[in-house]
Amino acid sequence: MELKGQDLLVLFKQVSAPEGARTYAELGEAIRISASQAHRSVQRCIAAGLAVSVGGRGEWRTIRNALLEFAVHGVRYAFPAKVGPPKRGIPTSFGTAPLNAHINSALGEAPVWPDPKGTAKGPTLTPICPTAPQAALADTRLHEFLALLDALRTGRARERELAAKYMSEALGVDADE
Numbered sequence: 001m002e003l004k005g006q007d008l009l010v011l012f013k014q015v016s017a018p019e020g021a022r023t024y025a026e027l028g029e030a031i032r033i034s035a036s037q038a039h040r041s042v043q044r045c046i047a048a049g050l051a052v053s054v055g056g057r058g059e060w061r062t063i064r065n066a067l068l069e070f071a072v073h074g075v076r077y078a079f080p081a082k083v084g085p086p087k088r089g090i091p092t093s094f095g096t097a098p099l100n101a102h103i104n105s106a107l108g109e110a111p112v113w114p115d116p117k118g119t120a121k122g123p124t125l126t127p128i129c130p131t132a133p134q135a136a137l138a139d140t141r142l143h144e145f146l147a148l149l150d151a152l153r154t155g156r157a158r159e160r161e162l163a164a165k166y167m168s169e170a171l172g173v174d175a176d177e
Contacts, residue, residue: 001047005079005129006033008071008149010041011050011062015171016141024058030138032131064171071152072164075128081153082126083111089118090133092125093150094159096143098166103159111150125150145170 013031014022022030028038042060045051050066053059070078086108094103095110111125112118113133127133128149136143148170151163168174 001044003044003048007041007044009129009132010038011045011067012145013142014062016139016145031135064173068168068171068173071149071167075149076153079128079153081150084124086122087114087124088116088121089114089124091120092147093154095120095122096147098144099151099162102162125154
């Protein structure tokens with residue numbers, strides 16, 4: 001069993017959705033993957049200890065403490081991001097909320113997910129999953145989670161520290177647990 005980037009997308013979509021449980025078809029549609037891919041992602045997350053099955057009808061939930069621990073301490077090693085040449089794209093990491101309020105950068109220095117319809121220009125960053133940028137555009141809270149995740153994947157000490165703090169708050173988990 002090997003985790004995939006889309007597995008993290010599934011977990012962050014689940015915690016960003018205030019309406020709670022979703023079918024695999026709804027989850028897949030929301031993050032631009034098939035229902036079967038969503039199901040396999042959930043099964044990998046359960047096997048990895050990042051999610052738990054609740055009830056007997058395919059219901060599950062994210063283990064927020066485990067997700068925070070993996071995001072802060074493991075994701076940069078398991079899913080290293082590649083930084084590419086400047087292009088137009090969708091802001092991520094410290095280029096968007098909530099980190100952009102605390103980290104100043106010159107125009108064109110903040111990372112983006114490459115997208116010709118994007119609103120910013122900067123060094124390109126490979127998203128955790130190819131469908132992440134489109135899923136993030138449809139869900140502001142998911143975009144924040146993924147931007148924080150990118151800061152944890154690529155950031156310097158200050159960016160990582162701020163991202164860990166905001167991730168902990170957004171997940172409702174004490175970072176010291």
